[in-house]
Amino acid sequence: MNKAHVLIVDDEREFATTLTERLRLRGxxxxxxxxxxxxxxxxxxxxxxxxxxxLNLPGVRGVELLMNLRQQLPHGEIILLSGHLDLADKIEGxxxxxxxxxxxxxxxxxxTEKIDAAQAKRGMHAPR
Amino acid sequence: xPPVEDAAxxxxxxxxxxxxxxxVAHELNNRLAVMRETVGLxxxxxxxxxxxxAGTARAHSSLDDQIGRALNIVRTLSGLxxxxxxxxxxxxxxxxxxxxxxxxxxxxxxxSLLIEREVAxxxxxxxxxxALFLCLVHRLLVGSAGTxxxxxxxxxxxxxxxxxxxxxxxxxxxxxxxxxxxxxxxxRINRELARRLGxxxxxxxxxxxxxxxxxxx
Numbered sequence: 577m578n579k580a581h582v583l584i585v586d587d588e589r590e591f592a593t594t595l596t597e598r599l600r601l602r603g604x605x606x607x608x609x610x611x612x613x614x615x616x617x618x619x620x621x622x623x624x625x626x627x628x629x630x631l632n633l634p635g636v637r638g639v640e641l642l643m644n645l646r647q648q649l650p651h652g653e654i655i656l657l658s659g660h661l662d663l664a665d666k667i668e669g670x671x672x673x674x675x676x677x678x679x680x681x682x683x684x685x686x687x688t689e690k691i692d693a694a695q696a697k698r699g700m701h702a703p704r
Numbered sequence: 705x706p707p708v709e710d711a712a713x714x715x716x717x718x719x720x721x722x723x724x725x726x727x728v729a730h731e732l733n734n735r736l737a738v739m740r741e742t743v744g745l746x747x748x749x750x751x752x753x754x755x756x757x758a759g760t761a762r763a764h765s766s767l768d769d770q771i772g773r774a775l776n777i778v779r780t781l782s783g784l785x786x787x788x789x790x791x792x793x794x795x796x797x798x799x800x801x802x803x804x805x806x807x808x809x810x811x812x813x814x815x816s817l818l819i820e821r822e823v824a825x826x827x828x829x830x831x832x833x834x835a836l837f838l839c840l841v842h843r844l845l846v847g848s849a850g851t852x853x854x855x856x857x858x859x860x861x862x863x864x865x866x867x868x869x870x871x872x873x874x875x876x877x878x879x880x881x882x883x884x885x886x887x888x889x890x891x892r893i894n895r896e897l898a899r900r901l902g903x904x905x906x907x908x909x910x911x912x913x914x915x916x917x918x919x920x921x
Contacts (some may be wrong), residue, residue: 588734590766594741601748632730633856635816660730671834680737684744 580695581605583624585615602688612636619648622672626694627654640674653694657682708896716893722841727807728781735774760769779822780806786822794920795834797869798823798862804838816854828919832901839880840897844873844913851911853878864919871915
């Protein structure tokens, strides 16, 4: 199985760029978007296999962005990654079919396992 | 109008405390996440034989910045804890508001909301329970934010007015679609919080709300 193409969406630039570099060192094709607009543009341009999405981006309701990305990316998987997930986000995230929810700071091994599992699920449902 | 029960006030204060703890946890988690990724990247690069002096220096600078930001949160939290621990006496309204604005910074950023302060010099201490004050100001802040579209601003103006201290919240910006005035229950609780502080909550035109507090000196 090929390593996933991962889009990291987070307004914490240092977090997103560092994580991007670490995933690249592990063989993933990774890129970062720091705003909702950049995330929507990146998904439209490159259809990533897996999106790591922070639900707390400035100026946008996280759940709305999740729904938007889900519509744009019917066969991709979205993993929610946040410094704090309230119950409403969790319930809504599951309802909109996010692949998983991870709380920062996250262990790299846990994250890559989740990404690989998302990629495997994506492969089963929508082989490229 | 029926009186506000103690239980409703207790719920409001608990809800405020929960909101603050959530914000602090969120912010500290973010700082720790950057630190963990930075250290992880240094290890990854060293393992791959790609660690350079410039990259290491950059990582150290990033870690130093994150530690500084985390310390600021802890200091603000300590200050707030000290103020809350002095419940029932008097408090420095300007410091309490400063701590509250510091802790709500991420929340405001998420809402693309600018919170500004204009605090008169040499304010006397205010009488009352600081926990009730912070709870009230937070509720008013959240209520004002709900009436604004992203990009709005709220000016918090604190000034002496005779034997009183006035805190005014002045929202400015495009009104949010379908924005409603504060609900009747919220309004009753807010007025009761102000009353229990020995003061009063007043509403003016343009969404401006003013809390009057009694000065202790």
